[in-house]
Structures are given as structure tokens and as C-alpha cells.
Amino acid sequence: MFDPLSLAVGAGLLGIGWIVGRFGHRTAQGKAINAPATSALCGCGHDLSLHDRKAGACHAEHMRKVGMGTGMKEWARCGCRQYTGPTPLEELFAPPVLPPLDDGR
Structure with a gap:
């Protein structure tokens, strides 16, 4: 057995x-x-939330040096003009419904 x-x-x-x-x-x-959780980044290194959806400009700022040898720094706006990262899933499957468009649709 x-x-x-x-x-x-x-x-x-x-x-x-x-x-x-x-x-x-x-x-x-x-x-x-x-x-750490990974997020979709643009070519400039910033997240989609820092980019304007209509104009495409990046609203992030970074520190840069000012003058030669002075050690002074200032905040400068990111030079990115358009988000180049991966397309969000919401835009692939369903276009945004609100706010209504001005072109009469």
C-alpha cells in the first residue's frame, strides 16, 4: 500500500x-x-506633473552657479520646452473630457 x-x-x-x-x-x-517607485521622466529629468499639458513648458527650477569663482548660486527655470517622456495611459485610451474645448466641439 x-x-x-x-x-x-x-x-x-x-x-x-x-x-x-x-x-x-x-x-x-x-x-x-x-x-523606490519609478516614475515616468522627461528627457530633462523632471516628472510629467511639472510640465504644462497645453504649452508643454517645464515649470521646474534648478540651482546654477552665477559668476566666476564667486560661489554664488541662483534658481533658474528648466529649459525644456516639451514633455518627451512616455505617454500617460489616460491619453491613450480616453481623451480628456473636461474642460470643454473652445473650437466648438
Whole structure:
């Protein structure tokens, strides 16, 4: 009815699988949980939320040096003129409904 050899092999495979599952994936699982969320970035390095949807200009600012050797810095506007990152899914599947367009549609 029960074969002792088959039961021993099955128990051995179960034990090996448990050990590999318990200790083999511990580091990979910890890295996946603590990984930062990635967001879609434009070529200028800024997110879509910092770009104007109609005009396309980037509203982000970054610090730049002023003068030679003075060590002074100032805030300068990003020179990006159009969002070049991936297209959001909302724009692919459904065009924006509100606000209504002025061209009579």
C-alpha cells in the first residue's frame, strides 16, 4: 500500500524545497520590497506633473552657479520646452473630457 522508499524521497524533496524557499530568496525579496517607485521622466529629468499639458513648458527650477569663482548660486527655470517622456495611459485610451474645448466641439 505505502512504499517507504517513495515516502522518503518525497519527504526529502519537500525538505529541500522548504530550505531553498526559506533561505534562497531572502535577499532578492528584501530588495524588491524596499526598491523606490519609478516614475515616468522627461528627457530633462523632471516628472510629467511639472510640465504644462497645453504649452508643454517645464515649470521646474534648478540651482546654477552665477559668476566666476564667486560661489554664488541662483534658481533658474528648466529649459525644456516639451514633455518627451512616455505617454500617460489616460491619453491613450480616453481623451480628456473636461474642460470643454473652445473650437466648438
